[in-house]
Amino acid sequence: MRGLAVAQAELTSFDRQFHARCALQRPDRYRLLDALPVDAPRIARGGGVSYVGASFGDGVVSQSLDAFDRLLAFDAAAGRLTVEAGARIGDLQRFLLGRGWYLPVTPGHPRATVGGCIAADVHGKNPARDGTFRAWVDALVVHRPGEEPRVADRTHDADLFAATFAGFGLTGTISSATLRLARPPHALVLRRVPVASLAEAARVLREAANAPVLYGWHDGGAAHFGRGVVNIGLASSEDDEGAPRVPPASADLPAQVAPLPFPLWNRAGLGAANRWLDWRWRRAGQAPMALAEALFPLNRARLYFAGFGPAGMAEAQWLVPHPRFEAFAAGLAELVTRTRPRIALIASKLFAGVADGFSFDGSGIALAIQVASPGSPGERAFLEALAELAVAHDGRPNLIKDSTLDAGMARRAVSGFDAARARRARHDPHRLHGSELARRLAL
Amino acid sequence: MTAVVVGASSGLGRALAGELARRGQPLLLVASDARDIEAIGADLRIRHDAVVRCLALDLAREADPGARMTAALEALPPVTSVLLAVGLSRGDDDFGLDASRIGELLAINLHAPLAIVHALLPRLRETRGVVVLFSSIAAVRGRGRNVVYAAAKRGIESMYESLRHRHAGAELRVQLYRLGFLATNLTHGMRLPMPAVEPVDVARVVADRLQRGSARWYLPRRFALVAAIVRLLPWGLFRRMRA
The missing domain is CATH 3.30.465.10 (Uridine Diphospho-n-acetylenolpyruvylglucosamine Reductase; domain 3)
Known part of the structure; x- marks a missing residue:
């Protein structure tokens, strides 16, 4: 060429x-x-x-x-x-x-x-x-x-x-x-609400549905599974003079974070990180929050991503409808206790939309679960069991996040998968657009 | 005071347009495709509140590009600088080109800069303006590749000398840059003997020097050493160079 x-x-x-x-x-x-x-x-x-x-x-x-x-x-x-x-x-x-x-x-x-x-x-x-x-x-x-x-x-x-x-x-x-x-918003104030479980987090998220910023962080270890904090960013009329300015482009997280030569997020590392996060953040209170901090959260996560080492990570993200979420969360806790995967992070979010095509939308609670060394047998087994558990509770996966899904699971888990696939084919009948993602999921 | 940037849709020309707009300079941007040049013009107006006029001009086919540019300058403040960041090279420029392809390369790399400078010279002399020309490592010593391109760039160097010979520094300034490798789509994926320089970094240096007098510079400076080595290499050794 x-x-x-x-x-x-x-x-x-x-x-x-x-x-x-x-x-x-x-x-x-x-x-x-x-x-x-x-x-x-x-x-x-x-x-x-x-x-x-x-x-x-x-x-x-x-x-x-x-x-x-x-x-x-x-x-x-x-x-x-x-x-x-x-x-x-x-x-x-x-x-x-x-x-x-x-x-x-x-x-x-x-x-x-x-x-x-x-x-x-x-x-x-x-x-x-x-x-x-x-x-x-x-x-x-x-x-x-x-x-x-x-x-x-x-x-x-x-x-x-x-x-x-x-x-x-x-x-x-x-x-x-x-x-x-x-x-x-003129300024933000971040309210922290400690939660003891994912089910409690779901209740807090639903009550704060109109906040500009709303997400939970949760311990993914078996000992304290689901414990965490829901962060509610609320608009504030108070002046934000002490907050940092929007960071320059040079502070942006690079497109590729060079991995550390060894994984930081082994069991000991994850245990220590969870204990620190628990001590640092899992307490009720509120404090001013810079909008820049809310908009660019990954800029502070360079070491976090590097810490996965050369083996990398995988993120399973599932949106589970409200009526099924508590049962799903209980099943997930049991699965984690049984398989003890290396979960580096769980984040929870509230959704209130309608899914269309392959989109990640709907009404329910979404969990993003980041797993270290996803190619290891134990982690792979956990991710497969997680997918089965989520599908059993009408969960919908985020196809653009989860590299562990295969075509069969995507088809089972995404309602309207065949219709979305047919619509894609109408707009690209000769399949002139393709990718690793499209090949793996047979889109 | 208006700057004219020719070849403004990509690479160094686009970077120059951005840098000069950032400094508040009214601009006439010239490139071959209206889609690109209009997009760049819009971007610079929005980001920098710059006065920008765009002219889509196919330099390979335009018989009198200077006349079109002169007309486009009517609505702008007096022109004080012309930056000819225009250039086209081909991978098959190795004595394999037919006459029309040779003509195309010469039209873009030599005829257009000559015609534009001729047309704008009276205006530039009125403002004691500056002509900025860009040459290449290819012009240092002719090789079996980039045959027409290198000949055209030698022509640019000759134009630099002619302009300086004809016009005293008090009436016209002339600046010539011999550029090293730039990180543009032309060098994308190429194994280069030295790191490519970002066009925005070159553009910053060129803009900083616009008010200076006539001179010839290498960018990056270390390229002067490379050029000297290439020029002084014994013929037998030079012939064997393929990269």
Whole structure:
């Protein structure tokens, strides 16, 4: 592919479970973006921070959208921003906060891009209040091989618009989007509510559904399983002068965190970390919280991710409906006691939406469970049993986070999987878009 | 006072446009594809509240690019700098090109800079402006690769000398940069003998020096040593260089 800025590159998923040597294109102009042979399989690549292999795969040209990060239109009065898909969320928040606006739904990694947030339909700091990313997108432009770019919104080309959210880049390359913005809270105060179990956390989360920031942290060790704290970030009218300013781009978590040569998160390390977190945070109280801290939580997690070592980690994320959650939590506690997996972190969040396609949405409580050395037999067995337990309680997995799922489990766990797959096929009948994720889950 | 950036849609040209907009300079941006140049123009207006005019111009086919640019400058403050960050190279530029491809390379790398400088010279002399030219390691010593490209870049170096010979420093300043490897899509995936420099870092240096007098510089500076070695290599050894 001479002259197309394509070279071979080693690409790795953020959880380090997938590596591939594949063709990486770095187009810096629209002409190059459209220049691949029409029948060449491709996939867009944003920040390269997807936990799973969503932006590369064997036999697929990964098209980096790094250069397509330009602001195309900004309506400062109405709060609308049209931006190219390669723009990084952290950069946008820095730009917008300086002008009295922000994006209310963003993932934790500041290097995620607008295109990536659409393709994954990410959720933010409180999905029950703000929905997922799709709720804040008015329109998008999709490039497909051999076709003119298509503008899609809720009334025009609505099926393509809907399918592109949580479409994992398989409906075409998103080149730009028009985003709706919100006014940021003047200041935040973080209220901490200690909880003894996941069931108690669920009750606290439901009572605080309208908070701008709402999530729980929980001990994943067998001895104190589920114990933790629910963090409720509330808007405050008090001045926030003591809070740190929005950090510069240089403080952003790198796309790839170099692992420590040895895993820090073995049983002893996890036990010590949980004890420290328990002592540090699991106490009732409230304190001012910088919005920057809420928006970029992963910037402080460099050592945490490095600590997984070369074996990496896996994140299982399941959304369980409210009526089934307590039974699911009890089953999970029993499973952890029995199998004693190396769980590094459990986070809980409240959801109040409606699932569409492959999206991670619905009404219930979501648990994100990060497991060290997921390739080890014990951890693998735990993750498989977790998936069975979740499915038995009508749980829905987050496909863009969980690299341990296979096609059979995805099909069983995602209601409407076949319909979503058929919709993807309508928009890419010749399967010109592909990835490791699409191959593994037979999307 | 307006700066004209030719080749502003990518690489060094885009970085120069961003750096100059950040410094509040009105800009005329020129590139071949309206989609790219309009996007960059919009971005710079939004981020920096910059005065930016965009001109889509295919330098490979435009017979008189200077005339189009002169017309586009009418709505802008007087022009004080022209930065010709334009360039095209081909992997098959090794005596394998047909006449039309040779013409295309010469048009973009040599004819267009010459025509643009000719057209804008009267305006630049009025403002004691600066012409900024960019050459390449390829121009140091001709090799079996980048044949036409290197010849064109030698032409650029000749233009630098001619401009300085013709115009005293008091009426026109001329700056020439011999660039090392830049981290652009042209070097993506290439095994380079030394690390590539980020275009934004080069752009910052170029912008800092815009008010200085005429001079010829290597960027990065260590590249001067590389160029000297290439120039002084015995012929027998030089012939064997393939990278």
